[in-house]
Amino acid sequence: MSNVDLMKIQEAIKMILDAVGEDVNREGLLDTPKRVAKMYEEMFSGIGQDPKEFFSTVFHEDHEELVLVKDIPFYSMCEHHLVPFYGKAHIAYIPRDGRVAGLSKLGRCVESVARRPQLQERITSTVADSIMEMLTPHGVYVVIEAEHMCMTMRGLKKPGSKTVTSVARGIFETDDAKRNEVISFIQMS
Ligand SMILES: Nc1nc2c(ncn2[C@@H]2O[C@H](COP(=O)(O)OP(=O)(O)OP(=O)(O)O)[C@@H](O)[C@H]2O)c(=O)[nH]1
Ligand SMILES: [Zn+2]
Secondary structure, three states, X not given: OOOXXXXXXXXXXXXXXXXXXXXXXXXXXXXHHHHHHHHHHHHOOOOXXXXXXXXXXXXXXXXXXXXXXXXXXXXXXXXXXXXXXXXXXXXXXXXXXXXXXXXXXXXXXXXXXXXXXXXXXXXXXXXXXXXXXXXXXXXXXXXEEEEEHHHHOOOOOOOOOOEEEEEEEEHHHOOHHHHHHHHHHHHOO
16 A cells, blocks of 8 residues: 555645746646656655565576576656656666575666665665575675756756666675676677
């Protein structure tokens, strides 16, 4: 069940439109507060979710080598300006004791963490730490590349600039060759 107060968002959006000098009663804007409320309900649906819960079920498979799911698209909202930042997440881990996650759960974890007011660094570390805690793998390496609308459509105005963040846990913290293996797979088309 959603915790989002749709009526409150509608009121707030009406106030913002009014405050920027719009006529809230003109035809094109009549349903806008309702639409924005529904949109926020979707975009902030991760609030209150525990991203670790996607890993509460594990499979047992005798694979203690690299697993990489790359190019997972995500959309999030910059917590400073409430405008989108979006890009791709790449998640690598090396299972231990046969504890592997369903592949889709990696993407579900990213989506849950992204759908709340966020920082790119925090998405990266939260995903890595959730996997570390729940799967206790040999290591996790998460790389996220994103474009921040707050740096492209306003402020600095540098369209095309990309921010890359990475978090290494476990074996990836010390093993350069393992990190480089992941990076070369990420770069492969
Ligand atoms: N570290 C980090 N910073 C972010 C992220 N998203 C946006 N920011 C930055 O957050 C900062 C907020 O800076 P402030 O000086 O408080 O806000 P501002 O005056 O609107 O900043 P400008 O964007 O420089 O105009 C800006 O430098 C943004 O680029 C993120 O995911 N991680
Ligand atoms: Zn921002």
